[in-house]
Amino acid sequence: MEKAKSKIEQLKAVLQGHKTMLIVMQDDPDPDSIAAAVALRKLANTLAEVQCSIAHSGTVGRGENRALVKYLGLNLRPLDQIDLTIFELYALVDTQPGTGNNSLPATIEPDIVIDHHPCRRLTRHCRFTDIRSHYGATVTILYEYFKAAQIKLDTPLATAILYAIRSDTQDLGRDVSRADIQALTELFPIANLRMLSAIQRGKVGRDYFQMLADALKHARVYGNAIVTNLGAIENADMIAEVADLLLRDDLTNWVMVYGFCRDTLRISLRTDAEQPPADKVMHHLVARKGTGGGHPSYAGGQISTKDLTPNQIVRLEKLITSRFLKAVLTEPVKPKCLICH
Incomplete structure (x- = not known):
C-alpha cells in the first residue's frame, strides 16, 4: 500500500x-x-x-x-x-x-x-x-x-x-x-x-457460432498442441476466445490460434505447461516480423500483412506455425484433425 x-x-x-x-x-x-x-x-x-x-x-x-x-x-x-x-x-x-x-x-x-x-x-x-x-x-x-x-x-x-x-x-x-x-x-x-x-452471459450474434464452427473444423492437433486458423474476421476478440476454449481439451497444453483482421495477422497463444513461457514463445514467433508479448500462460502478437501478396501471406502462416511447433514440441508430429468429418 x-x-x-x-x-x-x-x-x-x-x-x-x-x-x-x-x-x-x-x-x-x-x-x-x-x-x-x-x-x-x-x-x-x-x-x-x-x-x-x-x-x-x-x-x-x-x-x-x-x-x-x-x-x-x-x-x-x-x-x-x-x-x-x-x-x-x-x-x-x-x-x-x-x-x-x-x-x-x-x-x-x-x-x-x-x-x-x-x-x-x-x-x-x-x-x-x-x-x-x-x-x-x-x-x-x-x-x-x-x-x-x-x-x-x-x-x-x-x-x-x-x-x-x-x-x-x-x-x-x-x-x-x-x-x-x-x-x-x-x-x-x-x-x-x-x-x-x-x-x-453477454449475448452473441449468430455469426459467432459460424466462426466457432469454422475454427473447430480447421483445427489441427500436433501431439499436445492445437493450431487453428480463423481466416479473415471482423471480430479480433474471437482469436483469444477460441484459444481459451481449445485449451480445455484434456490432451492439450498448448494452443495457437490466428486470424486476419484489418491488414494484420493476429495470434493468440494459450498454455497450461510450466515451460516454455507463452510470452517467450510469442517473441520467437513474431521475431523480425511484428510485435508481441504477454504472460507465462497466455500471449498475443500481431504482424502487418498490408504490403504482402497472397503467396507471401501463405508463407508467413507456414513460418509462424513451424516456429510454434518447434518451440513447444519435443519431436515432429504429423497433424490430425481435431474433429472428424
Whole structure:
C-alpha cells in the first residue's frame, strides 16, 4: 500500500494544472483495458478535475465485453475520429508504447502508462509509469490507488473491476498475484452480482457460432498442441476466445490460434505447461516480423500483412506455425484433425 500512496502523489503531480486527458486502451479492448480506463478517468477527475475521453481502435467484439460497456454506459470513441491535438495529457492503460497493440501515434509520448505486462524500453521515458508484470490485471493496480487515496468506489465501477480481474486471471486460475486475490475479496461485497452474472452471459450474434464452427473444423492437433486458423474476421476478440476454449481439451497444453483482421495477422497463444513461457514463445514467433508479448500462460502478437501478396501471406502462416511447433514440441508430429468429418 505504501507504493500505491507514493504513486498517487506522483500521479497528482502529473495531472495538476491540466484540464483534459485522452485515455487510450489496447486495440480491441478486453475487460481489463475497459475497467482500467474507467478507473483512471474517475481518479483523474477526482484528484485534479481533469476531464477525460476514452478511445481505442478496433472493435469491442466479445459479447461479455459489449455487455460491460453497456452496463457502464460508456461512450467509447474510435481513435481515428478524434482530434488528438485538443488534449493536454495522454495515457495508456493495459498497453505500452511500442507494443503494436495500441494505435496511439508513435509521435505522441504518453504522459501516463499503467500496465501489467513486462516493461518496454519506450515506457521508461514517460513521465508517470506503473508497470507490475507480476499482477494478474492492470486494474488491480488502479484499485490500490483508490484505496490509497481513500476514494469510494461506486457499484458499477466496483463490478467492472471485479469482472476484469476475474476475466484476466480466469477466475484466479492463471498468472494471479496476492494483490488480485485481495482486491476480489474486498470488491465482492460491494459489486452488483446480478449484473456481474448478466455480463458473463453477454449475448452473441449468430455469426459467432459460424466462426466457432469454422475454427473447430480447421483445427489441427500436433501431439499436445492445437493450431487453428480463423481466416479473415471482423471480430479480433474471437482469436483469444477460441484459444481459451481449445485449451480445455484434456490432451492439450498448448494452443495457437490466428486470424486476419484489418491488414494484420493476429495470434493468440494459450498454455497450461510450466515451460516454455507463452510470452517467450510469442517473441520467437513474431521475431523480425511484428510485435508481441504477454504472460507465462497466455500471449498475443500481431504482424502487418498490408504490403504482402497472397503467396507471401501463405508463407508467413507456414513460418509462424513451424516456429510454434518447434518451440513447444519435443519431436515432429504429423497433424490430425481435431474433429472428424
